[in-house]
Each structure stands twice: as structure tokens, then as C-alpha cells.
Amino acid sequence: MNAPAGDISRRLSPALRTEALEQLLVERELIDPAVMDKFITTYERDVGPLNGAKVVARAWTDPEYREWLLRDGTAAIKDMGFSGPQGEHMVVLEQSDDVHHVVVCTLCSCYPWPILGLPPSWYKDPAYRAGIVRTPRRVLGEMGLDVPEGKDIQVWDSSTEVRYLVLPQRPTGTEGWDAEALAGIVTRDAMVGVALVSTVSAP
Amino acid sequence: MLDVTGAAAPPRSNGELVFAEPWESRAFGMAVTLADAGVFTWDEFRDALVARIAAWEADHAPGEDFHYYRCWLGALEDRLVAAGTLPGAAVAERTALLAERPSGHDHADGEDHGHGHGH
Numbered sequence: 599m600n601a602p603a604g605d606i607s608r609r610l611s612p613a614l615r616t617e618a619l620e621q622l623l624v625e626r627e628l629i630d631p632a633v634m635d636k637f638i639t640t641y642e643r644d645v646g647p648l649n650g651a652k653v654v655a656r657a658w659t660d661p662e663y664r665e666w667l668l669r670d671g672t673a674a675i676k677d678m679g680f681s682g683p684q685g686e687h688m689v690v691l692e693q694s695d696d697v698h699h700v701v702v703c704t705l706c707s708c709y710p711w712p713i714l715g716l717p718p719s720w721y722k723d724p725a726y727r728a729g730i731v732r733t734p735r736r737v738l739g740e741m742g743l744d745v746p747e748g749k750d751i752q753v754w755d756s757s758t759e760v761r762y763l764v765l766p767q768r769p770t771g772t773e774g775w776d777a778e779a780l781a782g783i784v785t786r787d788a789m790v791g792v793a794l795v796s797t798v799s800a801p
Numbered sequence: 802m803l804d805v806t807g808a809a810a811p812p813r814s815n816g817e818l819v820f821a822e823p824w825e826s827r828a829f830g831m832a833v834t835l836a837d838a839g840v841f842t843w844d845e846f847r848d849a850l851v852a853r854i855a856a857w858e859a860d861h862a863p864g865e866d867f868h869y870y871r872c873w874l875g876a877l878e879d880r881l882v883a884a885g886t887l888p889g890a891a892v893a894e895r896t897a898l899l900a901e902r903p904s905g906h907d908h909a910d911g912e913d914h915g916h917g918h919g920h
Binding site: 611612613614615616617618619620621622623626628629630633634635637638641642683684705706707708715716719722723724757 | 819820822823824826827828829830831833834835836837838840843847850851854855858867869870871874877878881886887891892895896898899900
């Protein structure tokens with residue numbers, strides 16, 4: 599198998615190519631399939647935006663925690679039991695009446711895995727990664743979020759060590775709700791900054 | 802136009818299917834496991850991923866859809882070859898070998914015959 603093998607395999611499915619790579623790595627004892635399966639299961643089933651929603655709900659109901667979260671996001675989030683790869687340096691951005699924060703990774707797909715899970719496809723899409731920087735108001739509008747003209751939009755690029763969590767504004771009409779009920783209305787999109795939290799979207 | 806909601810029915814509230822196809826989860830798992838084991842650093846892998854994505858964006862057929870995990874898989878191979886962990890032609894050769902399996906002995910028929918990955 600010389601050069602032509604490469605040409606042929608390039609036309610073959612990525613599934614086959616992935617299987618070939620996995621075989622080679624297992625044979626060389628570079629990966630332990632059991633360890634790998636555990637990683638996959640964790641991110642497929644266990645880690646998701648509900649973690650972030652719990653953080654937000656606690657910040658909404660506990661002023662001291664909110665203050666801690668904004669000052670040292672990594673430590674405050676770890677206090678809820680959420681830490682790990684892609685969550686080592688967390689910065690929390692609080693939405694306000696004057697400023698709307700939105701998060702992107704312009705170069706690839708950096709995203710706070712421990713609290714939001716793996717990123718959705720639109721976050722990885724070239725259209726979002728380029729568009730949100732150039733024309734944030736228009737892209738947010740396309741995604742269903744109309745930011746008033748007078749409100750400043752700040753776009754945060756994750757292509758550094760830092761990962762961001764957006765702390766949305768607590769919607770009116772949720773006075774007296776406990777943290778569990780509040781966590782139920784916090785969406786992933788709101789924690790990236792492409793949506794607001796609304797009681798209307800409650801399940 | 803951005804597909805905000807995703808075509809797939811969400812497996813959990815405000816989520817979507819994490820992986821569109823099983824091989825994507827294997828490619829994801831390999832990168833995470835190798836970084837965790839210290840075979841490469843995550844930054845090294847990310848640099849390779851950034852390069853693959855940039856290369857696709859700079860040069861792809863008009864109308865061709867962006868396939869994130871194809872870039873991911875390419876980056877993984879790039880990283881392993883660059884580090885000398887795998888010879889440059891190893892993956893292509895093994896892939897060609899797997900393609901020669903008699904029909905019924907690959908995963909395309911939806912069966913796992915025990916030579917797979919134990920999932």
C-alpha cells in the first residue's frame with residue numbers, strides 16, 4: 599500500500615477512518631477504551647446546561663453567591679461541584695439593562711464543558727463565529743433576540759484560556775420561586791447570550 | 802441562516818443530540834482521552850483544530866456544508882503525525898485495510914461483531 603492507499607482512503611467514510619485511528623491507538627496502548635467510553639458517556643449523558651442553570655439559579659437567590667460568582671467564577675462554580683476540562687478558568691458576565699453580553703469562539707469551538715456540556719452546532723458554525731463579531735445585533739436578531747438599539751452589545755471571544763458563562767437577568771414574575779424552579783427556566787442559549795430567560799419558555 | 806434549534810429532537814431540555822453519528826463520539830473521545838493521558842496538550846490539539854477549520858473556511862467547494870467533526874478528526878491525525886506518535890501513512894493504510902473487509906463485517910450494517918469498540 600503506497601501512495602494510492604491514501605487517495606482511496608480519503609474518499610472513504612470518516613467512520614472508517616475513525617475506526618482505523620482508534621485501532622492504531624489501542625494497539626499502541628495510547629488509549630484505554632474503557633477510559634474513553636467513560637469520557638464519551640459523561641459528555642453524552644451527564645454533563646449539560648442543567649449544571650449552568652443551577653449556578654444561575656443559585657446566583658439569583660443568594661446575593662453572596664452571586665457576588666462570589668462574579669468575582670471568582672472558577673471557584674464559585676467548583677463549589678457547586680462543576681469543574682474539569684474546559685472549565686479551568688471561568689469568567690461570569692452579568693447581563694444588565696445597559697449591556698448585553700454574548701459569547702463566541704472565533705477560531706474553533708471553545709466552550710465551558712463542565713457547566714454547559716458540549717457546544718451546539720450553531721456555536722461551531724462559521725456563520726455564527728464570524729457573524730456575531732461583525733454584526734452582532736443582526737445575528738442575534740436572526741436567532742430571535744432583538745437587542746434594543748440603545749443597548750451596548752459586548753462580544754466575548756473564548757479563544758484563550760478563559761471560558762465564559764453569561765449570567766442572565768432574572769425575569770419579572772419569578773418572585774418567590776425557589777432555586778429549583780428557577781433552574782428550570784434557564785436555557786443554554788441564555789447562558790451563551792443569544793437569548794433571554796423568560797417565564798413564557800418555561801416547560 | 803443559522804439553525805438555532807437544530808433539526809434533531811433534544812434529548813434533554815434546551816439541548817440537542819451531542820453527536821450526529823457514532824464516529825463523531827469516538828473522534829471526540831479519542832482527543833479527550835489522549836489529552837487526559839498527556840499524549841498531547843489540549844492547546845496543541847486546539848491549534849491543530851483551529852488550523853483545520855481555517856483551512857476549510859479558506860478553501861471549500863461552493864455550497865459545501867461545514868462538518869465540524871471532520872475537521873476534528875483531521876486535527877487529531879495531524880497532531881499525532883506531527884508529534885511522531887503515528888507514521889504519516891498509518892491511518893490511510895489501516896482505513897484502506899478496513900474497507901476491504903467482506904460486506905457484513907463493517908459497521909455499516911448496524912451490527913457490532915465483537916471486533917469493534919465494546920460499546
